[in-house]
Amino acid sequence: MIITDETIKYVSALAKLELTEEEKEKAKKDLGSIISYMEIINELDTDQVEPLSHVFPVKNVFRDDVVVNGPDRENILSNAPETKDGCFKVPKTVE
Amino acid sequence: MEITKLTALELGKKIKAGEITVKEAVQAQLDRIKEADGAYNCYVTIMEQEALQRAEEVQKKIDAGEFADSPLAGVPAAIKDNICTKGVLTTCSSKMLGNFKPPYSAEAVEKLEAAGVVIIGKLNMDEFAMGGSTETSFYGPTRNPWNVNTVPGGSSGGSAAAVAAEEAFFALGSDTGGSIRQPASFCGITGIKPTYGMVSRYGLIAFASSLDQIGPMGRDVSDCAAVLEVIAGHDAKDSTSMDAGDYKFTEALVDDVKGMKIGIPDSYLGEGIDEEVKQSILAAAEVLREKGALVEEFHMDMTKYAIPAYYIIASAEASSNLSRYDGIKYGYRTPDFEGLQDVYKKTRSEGFGAEVKRRMMIGAFVLSSGYYDAYYKKALQVKALIKESFDRAFEKYDVILGPTAPTTALEIGANADDPLKRYLGDIYTVSANLAGLPAVSLPCGFDSRKLPIGLQLTGKLFGEKDIIRAAYSFEQTRKYESPIKEKEGK
Amino acid sequence: MKTYETVIGLEVHVELATKSKIFCGCTTEFGGDPNTHCCPVCTGMPGTLPVLNKKVVEFAMAAGLATGCSITRSCKFDRKNYLYPDLPKAYQVSQLYLPICRDGGIEIETSSGKKRIGIHEIHMEEDAGKLIHDDWDDCTLVDYNRCGVPLIEIVSDPDMRSAEEVIAYLEKLKLILQYLGVSDCKMQEGSLRADINLSIREAGAPEFGTRTEMKNMNSFKAIARAIEGETKRQIEVLEDGGKVIQETRRWDDNKDTSFAMRSKEDAQDYRYFPEPDLAPIEISEEWLAEIKAREPELRDAKKARYTEEFEIPEYDADIITASKKLADIFEAAAAICHKPKEVSNWLMVETMRLLKEKVMEPEEITFAPENLARLIEMVASNAINRTVAKTVFEAVFNENADPEAYVKEKGLGIVNDESALRKAVEDIIAANPQSVEDYRGGKDKAIGFLVGQTMKAMKGKADPGMINSLLKELL
Ligand SMILES: [Mg+2]
């Protein structure tokens, strides 16, 4: 897999990162070698193999439908960089 | 007697016997940290006031006859900085969480506190647990007490170095691909990565959710078994937590491996391993054989596929888990911005270090449309094959023996420009995470530079007792060696 | 001009009527001060983990069974990754690969007859928070109260061809969900929202056209107008030789047209993958049977039973069962007063009149069925007459008044004191000699006038039968 400038642009946009030119070049090189190395898994024939997402032998972990939490706004907002009127404050999301 | 040289269980016993007060223990530990941490940089946060105050509370309870069943009551301990401590900075060694004080503690921390342990501080690590050297910390690298020019390993490097440097009696670490075992190996201490689901992940700041486990790091197997006994258990707050039934790990501290079947995968001693490490591991195998275990090599061919499968899965999950750091709810926010997208991009670009960014981009790539099947799905299939190969091995063996890492501690700055080379150092540890298996690393010797070598014993699901018994039996044949020499006059 | 066909598929998001959120023990109650229905889990704080509310799975199963879906016996959750301030974890826990229900459908009825609308899938997911735009401060405020409220998303096949069909489908879906108790479906509170996927093709064309999506429509009126407006817009684009672009558009009900949403700066690539923090779900035969057994009586069965068991007209049964709320009131009130026909009458006439007058939906009714039942009993026992009863009912309807207390307080009860009534009748006889004359002269009608006059003097609080017999006696 050749990692192009386009790939770096795309993945950095997905990861919400702004890279300097130098970082972009480094990312191209590093991702190129790492992702190429990953491709050794293509040596394995996995056509008949079910993908294993959960390794632990547990199913149906549920809680009952009961309300156990009360208001806790002070704690919820305690680490926020900026708040207003009991809300997290962010730059305007619509124009 | 030098208090800080005691093991956690020895100290606990002396506290119960009234030979040492909790406050004396905490003060001795604080003094040692002040004396040594300038050289090693193990701690991100030292909880001096909290610890001294808590020492008094715990002492009162001990005096009142509480904690009778708790061998660790009054023992100071430290916590890796990705494990939440209520009201105390929990930074993941990242600028991103440099001001984050969680309003809750991790379940493992609550369990330690309920057992009378005194939390004394938060330990340095690779940023968001991504790395094997503790060099990616925003708070500077931790140094290996055996040689300050080498790394302590990682990502739980602060934890391992603190235990080795006598800056902590024991520590909690976390292990996603070897992050407890490899630094334990590099620093000459013992660390256990439990079975996935054995210890609650509630309050462990996620790196790769399907692989992360909290585990104990201590100076010997007994301390680790005792700590694991406290922190293990089913937790309703963690859907991936399991009820193992038996948590009496200290019962497995038995010097007897007669009849135990131990397998050594041929692929663990092949290409890439340092010759001195290899010889040390073979010598350790010989010791166990002499003690009556059945030890043999066997063919295991999936080993080399574990690294790519691991890095695909771990990076994918990390890219998702770390997207929440956006400068809005907690943590760092860029000071200058224009609009929402700018807040996101600048906050994340300024708040994360290079390794974290790299993994998030790898993760975004392997999940992105058009590449999911070829990378992520394929990695889950490889994971299934790796698990199968372990299932087959455990039909024949109780324990799998091998090295923890292909080398001893590397020089600080080694392979700085070659992340792939760094990733390959995880070759022997990542499989246990992919298959969810328990594994212990304990010291088994030194290389010619007097750097510790780690022996890894992997068990079957819930097979903690097997690996603890084998590790304890092996440990009885060699004395714990500290990098900190006995001081004169004490 | 060519003739065109509109092709519509819906994605309907329904908030489930659980008490607590999908992954934590916070309340799902609507409203509340910002960020007071929140905890570290639903605000995505580092280190926190989700635990699935069992009721969510059961509600999703119930919805699937009632809409003819097959239930996925081994299913799990996936993460849908995107960064937006209303989504604190930066991913929505949803289902992509193995949704819990698939391949169902419901039958709708429109002016052109019956038709089956296919349901492609139903999946479980979590709701997002609310963004409040603060124009004064030129910023957006984030409230996570709604974040983590459980949703099911019901994805239809592209089987609808008109606004009428869409509304019929939504009405039907809403009724099923309300009858199941799975959701209150209050559109004004956003507990039922529809995304409309719409495309146009030439009548008879085998391929679908390019579709647009209009998100989060939450009133039937707006939906109907949006469908008509967007259909018109797409036809105009095609007629002008242009191409419809696949995009998300925002319907502006005031301007009666849709607008392309500003295309997001970055590409949307949700990078779905299995949610590692939640265990897979395995639905056993027994569990499925249990949910099936718990299925309440649905509308058609109820309608049939009302006409048979309660002997109310089919027309009434149809209207009452068209709202779960009305049906519930009907059954509860009938069970207390044992006068189903009376209950039906009050619902069909007075209740409908007041709903219309106040522009309310039956779901917004707040009075207790007990109070209607008591009112009916009071009329039956002659404690009040029918005219007064209407006044009392308004109080029941408006403020859920206890009819007995209300009648007492307002002094509306029938005067049973015979001497007082006799006195009134005597006065009326004295004041109306002509009518008395007429009556005595054989004009039976005249007594009606005298009864009316007495009632008037008694301000309606008398029993006309009693007045009648007193009059006859005194004359
Ligand atoms: Mg959805």
Ligand SMILES: [Zn+2]
């Ligand atoms: Zn919550």
